Amino acid sequence: MTKRSWTTNHDAKNSKLENVASMMDGKFVKTENAKELLEDLIAPGDKVVLEGDNQKQASFLSKVLASVDPGKVHDLHMIMSSVSRPEHLDIFETGIASKLDFSFAGPQSTRISQMIADGTMNVGDIHTYLELYARLYVDLIPNVVLVAADKVDRDGNLYTGANTEETPVIVESAAFKDGIVIVQANEIVDEVPRVDIPGDWVDVVVQADQPYQLEPLFTRDPQNITELQILMGMMAIRGIYEKHNVQSVNHGVGFNTAAIELLLPTYGEQLGLKGKIVPNWEVNPTPTLIPAIESGWVKTIHSFGGEVGMENYIAHRPDIFFVGKDGTMRSNRAFGQMAGQYALDMFVGSTLQIDKYGNSSTVTNGRLSGLGGAPNMGSNPTGRRHSTPAWQSLRPDNDPLGKGQKLVVQMVETFGSNKKPVFVDHLDAEEVRKEAKLANVPIMIYSEDTTHIVTEEGIAYLYKTDSMAERQIAIEAVAGVTPVGLRSNPKQLADLRARGIVALPEDIGVHRSEAKRSLLAAQTMDDIVDWSDGLYNPPAKFRSWS
Amino acid sequence: MRTLWIFPGQGGQRPGMLKDVPQDLKLKVKELTGMELTDDGVAYQDSIQIQLGILILQLFNVRQLTQIKEKPEVVAGHSLGIFGAAVAAGVLSEDDAIKIVFLRSTKMKEAYPVGYGMGAIVGLTRKEVTALVKQVNAPDIYVSNQNSELQTALSGSLDGINKVLDLAKENGAQKALILKVPNPSHSPLMQSAADALKEAFKTIELHRPTCTYLTNYNGHAVHTVDEIKKDMINNLIYPVYWDTMMSVASELGIDTTVELEPGHAFTRLIHTKFPDLRNITMSEMGIDDTEFLLKKWRKIND
Numbered sequence: 001m002t003k004r005s006w007t008t009n010h011d012a013k014n015s016k017l018e019n020v021a022s023m024m025d026g027k028f029v030k031t032e033n034a035k036e037l038l039e040d041l042i043a044p045g046d047k048v049v050l051e052g053d054n055q056k057q058a059s060f061l062s063k064v065l066a067s068v069d070p071g072k073v074h075d076l077h078m079i080m081s082s083v084s085r086p087e088h089l090d091i092f093e094t095g096i097a098s099k100l101d102f103s104f105a106g107p108q109s110t111r112i113s114q115m116i117a118d119g120t121m122n123v124g125d126i127h128t129y130l131e132l133y134a135r136l137y138v139d140l141i142p143n144v145v146l147v148a149a150d151k152v153d154r155d156g157n158l159y160t161g162a163n164t165e166e167t168p169v170i171v172e173s174a175a176f177k178d179g180i181v182i183v184q185a186n187e188i189v190d191e192v193p194r195v196d197i198p199g200d201w202v203d204v205v206v207q208a209d210q211p212y213q214l215e216p217l218f219t220r221d222p223q224n225i226t227e228l229q230i231l232m233g234m235m236a237i238r239g240i241y242e243k244h245n246v247q248s249v250n251h252g253v254g255f256n257t258a259a260i261e262l263l264l265p266t267y268g269e270q271l272g273l274k275g276k277i278v279p280n281w282e283v284n285p286t287p288t289l290i291p292a293i294e295s296g297w298v299k300t301i302h303s304f305g306g307e308v309g310m311e312n313y314i315a316h317r318p319d320i321f322f323v324g325k326d327g328t329m330r331s332n333r334a335f336g337q338m339a340g341q342y343a344l345d346m347f348v349g350s351t352l353q354i355d356k357y358g359n360s361s362t363v364t365n366g367r368l369s370g371l372g373g374a375p376n377m378g379s380n381p382t383g384r385r386h387s388t389p390a391w392q393s394l395r396p397d398n399d400p401l402g403k404g405q406k407l408v409v410q411m412v413e414t415f416g417s418n419k420k421p422v423f424v425d426h427l428d429a430e431e432v433r434k435e436a437k438l439a440n441v442p443i444m445i446y447s448e449d450t451t452h453i454v455t456e457e458g459i460a461y462l463y464k465t466d467s468m469a470e471r472q473i474a475i476e477a478v479a480g481v482t483p484v485g486l487r488s489n490p491k492q493l494a495d496l497r498a499r500g501i502v503a504l505p506e507d508i509g510v511h512r513s514e515a516k517r518s519l520l521a522a523q524t525m526d527d528i529v530d531w532s533d534g535l536y537n538p539p540a541k542f543r544s545w546s
Numbered sequence: 547m548r549t550l551w552i553f554p555g556q557g558g559q560r561p562g563m564l565k566d567v568p569q570d571l572k573l574k575v576k577e578l579t580g581m582e583l584t585d586d587g588v589a590y591q592d593s594i595q596i597q598l599g600i601l602i603l604q605l606f607n608v609r610q611l612t613q614i615k616e617k618p619e620v621v622a623g624h625s626l627g628i629f630g631a632a633v634a635a636g637v638l639s640e641d642d643a644i645k646i647v648f649l650r651s652t653k654m655k656e657a658y659p660v661g662y663g664m665g666a667i668v669g670l671t672r673k674e675v676t677a678l679v680k681q682v683n684a685p686d687i688y689v690s691n692q693n694s695e696l697q698t699a700l701s702g703s704l705d706g707i708n709k710v711l712d713l714a715k716e717n718g719a720q721k722a723l724i725l726k727v728p729n730p731s732h733s734p735l736m737q738s739a740a741d742a743l744k745e746a747f748k749t750i751e752l753h754r755p756t757c758t759y760l761t762n763y764n765g766h767a768v769h770t771v772d773e774i775k776k777d778m779i780n781n782l783i784y785p786v787y788w789d790t791m792m793s794v795a796s797e798l799g800i801d802t803t804v805e806l807e808p809g810h811a812f813t814r815l816i817h818t819k820f821p822d823l824r825n826i827t828m829s830e831m832g833i834d835d836t837e838f839l840l841k842k843w844r845k846i847n848d
């Protein structure tokens with residue numbers, strides 16, 4: 001009997017790397033050899049992680065992967081947290097890839113729906129970010145990972161800086177399980193500013209023809225905040241942040257939460273809340289937070305990723321942000337999601353549809369945008385043990401073993417930008433599930449996790465309801481003149497208000513007439529730059545040229 | 547820079563629109579179809595004149611763009627516009643396009659001469675319109691083209707369509723009107739025209755596309771002769787999923803649109819949907835301005 005080898009994976013990796021030795025100079029491969037390199041290092045059927053989130057993309061390697069010969073490299077099982085670039089899907093049309101496990105596909109939501117329906121692509125599953133990262137260590141261990149770095153030194157040490165994002169969680173899953181780590185570099189340097197990933201974990205480095213793609217996804221121009229959003233922001237501050245004594249928070253992407261950020265230094269100050277609420281944040285460095293930081297509201301911010309234009313401001317505010325010895329920020333998406341799920345008092349987000357039960361989704365009308373991070377942060381981690389005042393304030397008082405709950409807040413106007421009701425009897429996501437043959441309806445945040453809904457009508461304190469029927473009535477009461485909202489009646493509303501399950505603005509001392517733009521701490525991008533002492537440098541598309 | 551060329555269908559025609567079109571194209575039409583394009587108000591009462599007129603105007607625009615060394619990354623035609631798009635993609639020759647459009651327009655005219663046509667509803671979703679059609683429950687009404695999320699067309703019997711339009715107004719539609727289209731286009735009622743086109747395409751030589759083509763019938767980005775042929779044959783019996791086509795164009799990374807003549811209706815639609823794109827309308831800008839802008843933008847971009 002031959003002795004079993006326990007190093008087959010290790011041997012296979014070494015033999016692959018030996019095959020490309022003639023192309024390599026140490027760990028370095030010339031830009032023009034990148035295609036041949038991928039054809040030699042990636043085998044048909046391999047599990048391949050291509051780095052790409054909603055901001056940073058390994059765009060050189062994705063283009064090279066799309067150019068390989070499908071005769072040599074085919075039927076790959078792609079693992080991508082975000083499907084963002086056209087070639088991320090082109091590779092399924094050409095047969096280079098056949099299976100996909102992913103999390104978010106907002107920028108390619110139409111094509112991905114078509115490909116799933118046509119059978120061009122076989123979807124393993126649609127994950128939340130944390131699920132996908134976790135599976136890289138269990139049953140989706142990659143053979144090859146393709147990642148992006150800002151700077152790489154001669155030993156292969158990577159500097160990924162403010163946009164470190166997912167690079168560590170991806171590289172670690174391959175580096176210690178005989179996967180091959182291939183890095184595209186914006187720049188090859190003698191010395192990196194700091195080591196974000198040790199060179200020892202890196203197999204191959206290619207100089208990219210262009211810097212990796214980076215989108216300023218979390219920048220919101222205050223000029224586009226409406227007075228309705230200001231009103232809802234005031235209601236949230238009074239009726240939720242203050243009421244529940246919230247200390248730590250994540251804000252989703254959107255103008256509703258941008259309004260709250262800009263109301264803290266003004267409206268929040270008037271209410272005497274400074275120093276009492278939201279000192280700790282898990283959020284990307286969004287420019288609309290600058291006034292709150294400058295006026296002393298915000299004590300700490302940890303971030304999933306960077307934000308274009310915020311680099312210099314962050315470098316000058318190391319007391320607030322996570323900054324290396326070199327002076328630049330370090331982000332980490334996996335730790336950020338972990339913090340967002342387990343360590344926060346509250347998540348505040350927005351959505352496109354909420355059904356009569358309180359389930360919400362951004363998947364509408366043939367567009368499969370996926371899930372991303374909101375379901376991690378917008379869910380109640382039932383295994384949590386540590387307690388905070390906000391968490392305890394949701395504890396049911398009739399259960400001796402009861403425990404607290406995370407605050408999960410949805411802020412929506414009752415009608416969307418297309419003038420269609422946000423509150424619906426059935427989510428479009430139910431149809432999309434059938435069309436795309438998914439195992440689960442792609443719900444972003446489940447009703448059971450949703451504790452509050454804020455609309456221009458009022459706040460529904462869903463955690464106080466004690467049956468689904470009562471929850472539905474509470475949702476109807478804040479759903480305005482949508483078909484769902486029209487089922488509400490004055491008697492029910494009066495009863496819900498009396499029991500504190502629904503609050504109208506006047507119930508919490510918010511005056512509709514005060515919801516004016518002048519209440520925002522910054523009304524333009526220029527105002528934000530002023531607040532930052534000139535340290536914030538808005539991307540071109542957010543600058544006014546008038 | 548990644549450019550989408552848009553080829554409108556019927557609707558934007560106007561007397562005198564062919565004045566700059568070279569004589570050889572007009573002669574080609576005469577030779578291949580026997581039709582004299584008179585390019586006046588009377589002519590544009592006739593859908594054969596309209597379709598051939600718009601086609602050669604677009605063939606002229608394609609020649610102009612080719613002359614200034616422009617190439618599209620993606621082409622999208624609306625209904626009749628797909629034939630100009632197929633020429634721009636190198637799939638169909640000018641001559642074959644003229645022959646096919648002549649056949650198409652003739653067969654369309656023959657089918658359902660009276661009592662049939664199209665309507666449009668603005669302000670309701672496709673789902674809402676579909677529910678209204680079910681409610682009316684009369685034969686021969688089809689939900690057809692989807693020009694934007696809230697712009698849906700109906701094709702079929704005018705009696706039935708009028709009932710749906712009335713209901714639509716009662717249910718909050720901003721507009722609900724009968725279109726000046728004399729056929730129930732883009733519905734199963736046009737099967738006979740599709741059959742004739744299928745037959746005709748048997749003898750037409752098609753070439754591999756040199757760019758991405760967006761199909762009307764399901765809004766997919768395609769790259770093969772077979773798929774484009776399928777769209778050209780069956781276009782009349784399926785809705786035009788224009789809204790989906792534009793979503794896909796955006797996902798393919800286009801940053802610039804060029805709308806060929808006539809009109810600018812589709813530039814307006816895409817500008818509303820994706821305000822960050824740069825737009826050119828050839829009917830308003832002419833070839834000189836088109837060339838100037840495209841060269842300038844390419845310099846900034848690349």
